[in-house]
Amino acid sequence: MNKLEIRTELTQLSFDELNSEDKKLAQASKEALNLSHAPYSKFKVGCAISLENQIIVLGANQENASYPMCLCAEGSTLAAVATQHPNIKIDKVAIHVPLETPASPCGFCRQSFKEYETRMNKKFDYLLVGNSQVYAFHGIDTLLPLAFSSKDLID
Ligand SMILES: [Zn+2]
Numbered sequence: 001m002n003k004l005e006i007r008t009e010l011t012q013l014s015f016d017e018l019n020s021e022d023k024k025l026a027q028a029s030k031e032a033l034n035l036s037h038a039p040y041s042k043f044k045v046g047c048a049i050s051l052e053n054q055i056i057v058l059g060a061n062q063e064n065a066s067y068p069m070c071l072c073a074e075g076s077t078l079a080a081v082a083t084q085h086p087n088i089k090i091d092k093v094a095i096h097v098p099l100e101t102p103a104s105p106c107g108f109c110r111q112s113f114k115e116y117e118t119r120m121n122k123k124f125d126y127l128l129v130g131n132s133q134v135y136a137f138h139g140i141d142t143l144l145p146l147a148f149s150s151k152d153l154i155d
Contacts, residue, residue, distance in 0.1 A: 013133070047076070
């Protein structure tokens with residue numbers, strides 16, 4: 001019997017410590033809060049995804065009176081990327097919540113990011129953005145160790 005240890009590592013930064021490109025993306029994710037439709041939870045989430053061609057795609061959570069139909073900010077943004085820019089790979093993802101410390105994507109969205117990383121055959125950079133702190137990391141495996149992936153099944 002072996003015990004496996006899974007470690008994860010994120011970098012904690014203040015907004016001012018971000019480079020100019022990351023500040024721009026983090027600010028875009030904050031502005032995406034204005035696209036949120038969250039009359040039920042009152043919890044707005046904004047997402048900004050930068051593509052390899054420098055385009056930034058925005059999205060936000062979209063709630064529904066029928067709660068199971070709600071869309072997370074990350075999922076709505078990934079769908080926009082896939083349908084509006086189908087041949088352009090993702091470079092970096094910023095997710096903003098209007099809290100002091102960042103929030104991390106739900107399990108559903110972590111698995112969605114895993115699917116897009118697999119589809120695009122690359123790991124993305126992530127910025128989880130709060131009002132005063134940012135968590136930065138590379139690859140969704142950071143938040144989703146032992147992720148399910150069809151690619152892993154094939155290989
Ligand atoms: Zn989610």
